[in-house]
Amino acid sequence: MDIEQIRQDIPLTDEFIYLDNASTSLSPRQVLDAMYEYETHYRANVGRGVHRLSQITGQLYWDAHETVNSFINGKDGTPVFVRNCTEAINMVARGLTFETGDEIITTVSDHHSNLLPWFTLRKQGVRVNVIAPSEDPAHASVTAEDVSDAIHHNTRLVAISQASNVLGTISPVREISAVAHESGALCLVDGAQSVPHMKTDVKEMGCDFLCFSGHKMLGPTGTGVLWMQDESIEPLLVGGGMIEEVTIDGYSPASGYQKYEAGTPHIAGALGLRAAITYLNQIGVEEIERHEALLAGELIKGLSDIEEVSIIGPPAGKNRIGVVSFMVEGMHPHDIAHLLDDQYSVMVRSGNHCCMPLMQHLGLKDGTVRASLYLYNTQEEIQTLISGVREIIEGI
Ligand SMILES: Cc1ncc(COP(=O)(O)O)c(C=O)c1O
Structure with missing residues (x-):
């Protein structure tokens, strides 16, 4: 999978770290x-x-x-x-x-x-x-x-x-x-x-x-x-x-x-x-699946290493897709999403994700922060998200 080529096909990937793919994806030329x-x-x-x-x-x-x-x-x-x-x-x-x-x-x-x-x-x-x-x-x-x-x-x-x-x-x-x-x-x-x-x-x-x-x-x-x-x-x-x-x-x-x-x-x-x-x-859907699993694994590991972060969802592994929800202790999900955009150009979604009954079921009244991956995301982007979350927490 030639990620560089894929990213060249999608100019927006140059400007933003787009991790809101569960909402909508970017289109190649x-x-x-x-x-x-x-x-x-x-x-x-x-x-x-x-x-x-x-x-x-x-x-x-x-x-x-x-x-x-x-x-x-x-x-x-x-x-x-x-x-x-x-x-x-x-x-x-x-x-x-x-x-x-x-x-x-x-x-x-x-x-x-x-x-x-x-x-x-x-x-x-x-x-x-x-x-x-x-x-x-x-x-x-x-x-x-x-x-x-x-x-x-x-x-x-x-x-x-x-x-x-x-x-x-x-x-x-x-x-x-x-x-x-x-x-x-x-x-x-x-x-x-x-x-x-x-x-x-x-x-x-x-x-x-x-x-x-x-x-x-x-x-x-x-x-x-x-x-x-x-x-x-x-x-x-x-x-x-x-x-x-x-x-x-x-x-x-x-x-x-x-x-x-x-x-x-x-x-x-x-x-x-x-x-x-x-x-x-x-590209091949299986290739894309493998790529996303690798990135999801890195993302879950990196976020789990931060004490104030809890992952809302299963651990990395086979039976999950690259949608990773998390919470940061003491911070509203919208604030995290705003800061990630403002300071790191990272686009993630926050809130209830059109799943209010699930949020009520899980007792998450403010929802979660959600990073969702696709074929054009890179390991560097995942590391930027992780270090961004870490720095935001340190800066509170
Ligand atoms: C699981 C699921 N079902 C349905 C929808 C609705 O999709 P659309 O906005 O394309 O109608 C979404 C959108 O996020 C979704 O995640």
Whole structure:
């Protein structure tokens, strides 16, 4: 992995130490070039015209879906382009038909985007069971046994994130999918924090839905994916572009991703996402995983050596991603984040990370400081963060 080359592709890495990748990632110039090329060389709408520009754009837009499908080994399913992971989860929540007494299982460590769409179904009489890890919550994720204990005949869906955006823990989604299916329930995996960083194989995972954000994997903002095994949910939007036939009495929907993408999509974004995946593939996701594990190990070790710092999450090792949350005794997380930016140009996130129930569960009223890594981060950057935290503490 040629980090110098990667950093040259991403000019912002020259100016800032960007460690807020769980929030959104930076895009290499190849992604921006793909979007620029579309705008300047063949801009047209998709699926509508027979003219040359529309044909080129339509083909590339189709290819972008194929690229996404290959990336997650999802060829048997349908990848729908959406604005972000949140929209993907909402599409499932609104697209399934629920009855009073149906139940959904999710977890206390899930992001608001994998909680609120289910909470809204409570007004329809759907019960939302928010389960918590049975082990030390700061170190553990929900296990298949936890799900198995909670599941019963009314459970329609288990919705779980594969990797936590606060703790960095990885959930056993394959086993959880199997438990859900044994009880006749569906399984939705929120892959916002896993797909950009880990080899993803929906076949192996066995889930029914996989939701993720393009902008967290080098793609443009405003891009995300809902992958579904079967086209069994109702589309959220109807109108142009998603039909087979329309009469004054009604319509029949198209099949494939078109059914779920009514209206003109974010075409430049889709082509940017295609370029982002091509870029990730050229480097190799396993390489990226190894690199991030090395950096996460150094970061956890360096921070753990500082007496006033506590890591909120599992130790370095296999079953975690490069999202490292920590607290500094006697200091507010926002103050640390401000000082790291101000004095060291280090960008980290602070606060509740859209996981208020988890913070309540862990008794962390001010949240945490969170450093989240990606392929372009370096060992030097990690050392700057560690020494920055140390100096900030010494300077109090
Ligand atoms: C685990 C998880 N799920 C969902 C989301 C929502 O992603 P988006 O903002 O792209 O909708 C995030 C964003 O941080 C996340 O970390």
